[in-house]
Amino acid sequence: MNPLISSKDQLAPLFQKRPTNYQPNVFTESRQEFTELEKKIVTLVVNQIGHMSLKGETIIGSNLVFNVPFSELTKNNHKQIADAAESLQSKRLAYRDDVKKEFHYITPFPSVRSAMIDGKRVIELIMFSAVVPHFAELGQRYTKYDIDMMLTMSSVYSQRMFEIVSMYQSRGQYQFSYRVDRLMEILNCPSQYIFNDFRRNALLIAQRELREKANIHLDWAVQKEGKKIVALDFTTKTTQQLATEAVKQDQRQINKMAINEAVTTAWQLMKGYKLKSWQKDLIISDHSLLETFYRVDSELANGLRTNIKSPTAYLVKSLGIDQKKDAKNLKTLDSKQLQIPGLSTELDALTNVPQSLAAIFGNMIMNE
Structure with missing residues (x-):
C-alpha cells in the first residue's frame, strides 16, 4: 500500500483504454518536458481522466490515483518503463505568457511507482488535486484525438504536433498559424535550435509520421521579417480530403x-x-x-x-x-x-x- 494515498484520495476506475482522448486545449498548448515514452504514459492517463471528466466523475479537491498496465506500453522491456517512470516524476508542464507577465510551472505526478493489481504489473501515478483541473476541465473547446494513432508516434515532436493538429481539427479548422518561437517553446525544443534545426529535427519528422501513421498531410508556408523566418502558416488535409479534391479535379477536366x-x-x-x-x-x-x-x-x-x-x-x-x-x-x-x-x-x-x-x-x- 502506498503511504502517500489516503482515504480522501480518488482512485480512478479500473483501467480501460478508450479509443478517443479528450484534453483541455490549454494542456495541448502547454510546454511539456516529456520524452516519447513518458508522453505515452501521460497519454494513457489523459485517456482515463478525460472520460471521467466527460461523465462528471472527478471529485473536486481530491488527489487522483491512476493505475496504467505495463502491457499497454511494452511486452517485456520493464527497465525502459522503470527509467521513464523515474524521470516522469520530475517533469513539468509550463504555462508562460511574457506579454501578460504570467507563468505557472506544474509537476503533475509527485509519485510514480510500480505495483501489482490482480496479478498485473502497473504504474501507479498520483496526481495532486490542484493539478487535476489542468487535465480535466474540458470546457466548450477541447482537443480530441485517436489514442492508438498517438501511441504509434515514435517521436515526441510527432506526438505534440498530432495533438496540436487535432485541436484545430476538433474545431473544424484546417489552417492555423504560430510564431516560430512560440511553437518551439510548446514543443520544448532545445534553446540552441535555429530554424533549420527546428525544421529538420521536429517539423519534417512530424510531417512524415502524421502522413504515414495518421493519414494527415501537414504543410506550411513561412512568414518573414526581413530574412528571418518568424511565423509559420500551417495547412492540414486528410488523405480522404486529398482524394476528394483529386476526384473533383478529374471531374473538372472531364467536363472540358x-x-x-x-x-x-x-x-x-x-x-x-x-x-x-x-x-x-x-x-x-x-x-x-x-x-x-x-x-x-x-x-x-x-x-x-x-x-x-x-x-x-x-x-x-x-x-x-x-x-x-x-x-x-x-x-x-x-x-x-x-x-x-x-x-x-x-x-x-x-x-x-x-x-x-x-x-x-x-x-x-x-x-x-
Whole structure:
C-alpha cells in the first residue's frame, strides 16, 4: 500500500483504454518536458481522466490515483518503463505568457511507482488535486484525438504536433498559424535550435509520421521579417480530403472534354479493368453510364474508395450492369459516333489497375 494515498484520495476506475482522448486545449498548448515514452504514459492517463471528466466523475479537491498496465506500453522491456517512470516524476508542464507577465510551472505526478493489481504489473501515478483541473476541465473547446494513432508516434515532436493538429481539427479548422518561437517553446525544443534545426529535427519528422501513421498531410508556408523566418502558416488535409479534391479535379477536366476526347480517354481507362467487349460498348454508348464510369474510376484511382477487392466487380455493380448478360440485342451504334480520330482498335496490354486521368494523360503525352 502506498503511504502517500489516503482515504480522501480518488482512485480512478479500473483501467480501460478508450479509443478517443479528450484534453483541455490549454494542456495541448502547454510546454511539456516529456520524452516519447513518458508522453505515452501521460497519454494513457489523459485517456482515463478525460472520460471521467466527460461523465462528471472527478471529485473536486481530491488527489487522483491512476493505475496504467505495463502491457499497454511494452511486452517485456520493464527497465525502459522503470527509467521513464523515474524521470516522469520530475517533469513539468509550463504555462508562460511574457506579454501578460504570467507563468505557472506544474509537476503533475509527485509519485510514480510500480505495483501489482490482480496479478498485473502497473504504474501507479498520483496526481495532486490542484493539478487535476489542468487535465480535466474540458470546457466548450477541447482537443480530441485517436489514442492508438498517438501511441504509434515514435517521436515526441510527432506526438505534440498530432495533438496540436487535432485541436484545430476538433474545431473544424484546417489552417492555423504560430510564431516560430512560440511553437518551439510548446514543443520544448532545445534553446540552441535555429530554424533549420527546428525544421529538420521536429517539423519534417512530424510531417512524415502524421502522413504515414495518421493519414494527415501537414504543410506550411513561412512568414518573414526581413530574412528571418518568424511565423509559420500551417495547412492540414486528410488523405480522404486529398482524394476528394483529386476526384473533383478529374471531374473538372472531364467536363472540358469534347465527346470524342471523352470516349477516347474512356477506352484508355477501361484497360485497367477486366471488362467484356459488350460492357465497354454499353458504357460508351450511354451518356449516363459514361459519366458514372468516369466518377467511379476516379474514386478508385485516387483512393477515395478503399478495401475494394475487385475494382472490376465494383465498377460493374456501380454502373448497374452486373445483372446484364451479353447484350446481343443492343442497337447497333451509329458508325459516325465511333469515327473518333486517333482511336486505335488494338489497345495496349491490360494494366489490371485503375489509373487516374493525370496518369492517363501523362502516358498519352509520352507515347506521342
